[in-house]
Amino acid sequence: MSKKSTPPTANFTVGPFFPAYFVEAGCNDLTRAGTNTAKGQRVLLCGRVTDSDNEPASNVILEIWQADANGIFRHPSDPRLPEADPGFFGWGRTLTDQQGWYRFVTVMPGAQGGGNGAPRLPHINVMLLGSGIMRRLVTAVFFGDEAETLRDPVLRCVTDVTARCRLFAVRDPGLDCESAQAFRFDIVLRGQRETPFFLD
Amino acid sequence: MPGSAESQVAYFPYEDNTQTAREIEGYSRTLTRTPLKALVKRPLTLSELTGPTGLEGKLKIGNNDLSRAVPGGPPALGQRIQICGRVLDEEGAPVCGAVVEMWQANAAGKYIHEYDKTDSPVDPNFIGTGRMLSDEEGRFEFLSIKPGAYPVPESDWWWRPPHVHFSIFGPSWMSRLVTQMFFPGDPLNESDLLLTSVKDEEARQRLIAQLLPTKVGANNILQFRHDLVLRGKRITPSLD
Numbered sequence: 416m417s418k419k420s421t422p423p424t425a426n427f428t429v430g431p432f433f434p435a436y437f438v439e440a441g442c443n444d445l446t447r448a449g450t451n452t453a454k455g456q457r458v459l460l461c462g463r464v465t466d467s468d469n470e471p472a473s474n475v476i477l478e479i480w481q482a483d484a485n486g487i488f489r490h491p492s493d494p495r496l497p498e499a500d501p502g503f504f505g506w507g508r509t510l511t512d513q514q515g516w517y518r519f520v521t522v523m524p525g526a527q528g529g530g531n532g533a534p535r536l537p538h539i540n541v542m543l544l545g546s547g548i549m550r551r552l553v554t555a556v557f558f559g560d561e562a563e564t565l566r567d568p569v570l571r572c573v574t575d576v577t578a579r580c581r582l583f584a585v586r587d588p589g590l591d592c593e594s595a596q597a598f599r600f601d602i603v604l605r606g607q608r609e610t611p612f613f614l615d
Numbered sequence: 616m617p618g619s620a621e622s623q624v625a626y627f628p629y630e631d632n633t634q635t636a637r638e639i640e641g642y643s644r645t646l647t648r649t650p651l652k653a654l655v656k657r658p659l660t661l662s663e664l665t666g667p668t669g670l671e672g673k674l675k676i677g678n679n680d681l682s683r684a685v686p687g688g689p690p691a692l693g694q695r696i697q698i699c700g701r702v703l704d705e706e707g708a709p710v711c712g713a714v715v716e717m718w719q720a721n722a723a724g725k726y727i728h729e730y731d732k733t734d735s736p737v738d739p740n741f742i743g744t745g746r747m748l749s750d751e752e753g754r755f756e757f758l759s760i761k762p763g764a765y766p767v768p769e770s771d772w773w774w775r776p777p778h779v780h781f782s783i784f785g786p787s788w789m790s791r792l793v794t795q796m797f798f799p800g801d802p803l804n805e806s807d808l809l810l811t812s813v814k815d816e817e818a819r820q821r822l823i824a825q826l827l828p829t830k831v832g833a834n835n836i837l838q839f840r841h842d843l844v845l846r847g848k849r850i851t852p853s854l855d
Binding site for chain 1: 720
């Protein structure tokens, strides 16, 4: 006889008062894990979050999750875990300022491919929490060659080509700093130029 | 096949009636910050089926006493409470080592936050944030004071009932949970636009903590029990 399962607890907005205390200094710098430094190309990932009125969405919490420079996730489900970079946790958190800007310092994630896993273009998972966002919004930012889009099983689910292009980070050398290559990824929560979000 | 030794976890889409509504009339920000287009269905790959581990190396963990601003300091004002519960998966199995973050208003309904512009009093002995890891049986507990209700500034009638925020990191990117816990018997629960947006009666009731049998003794604390269910079901291979 199968046991009755319980649906997950309902998700709620974080509201406007997510504690600053939980966005600790260094939370948006993924290039350090303890005393170790991450391997790979340093990347500044930054952008602006806006709402349906094209107004900056301030006080929005962003969390990211990604593979290390060799495409390995620091997680027991990744068969390559023993080779994971000890200097890289793969997770970060920040919040947008009054103008809707956010920034992370990280490393360029490696691709996944071959073997038993699904081939994935280099990408970073992004989730957003905030006042008015009742359930987290989930998207991903991609790096590299748009021509290879159809190799990625998640990216190719975004069938609207114009919308799909919005998931690629745009290289912006003018923002480079401290040996990090800058990439811009703006997020539109709602409206004509809305960012594609994934069913969670 | 590599990785198949341990039990597989499956993630099914949320049943909408057990979740809060995405757009809520009367909560205007939900109408400017919720996508208009249908959310894109995608397969789950290693990227989504993994998630941060070892966050205790990145985040400060170990404060589960909110009843004082500093250990040994003067107590915060308000009714002292303890919230204990378990982090579980959909099949009732404990989730151990989950990072559990909680935050709340003080007894007067005031948050320590730059965006809380109400003139309700600040309690210097109350900060209102805690963070701990669930133990091997999925248990967590926080000592705190009962939060007050507060008015929503953009509304001319809406008061949030006393509630506690929780943010939990489960075993993967898919099992992340951000929720709110309510208190039994509060009349404001009935009119709260967020709580009442959960249409399924049972799912809504599970958002309300349970008062445990009361005790009078050396430490006078009202105890509440509240379990948190993360997404994820272990699947056994079918025999077809």
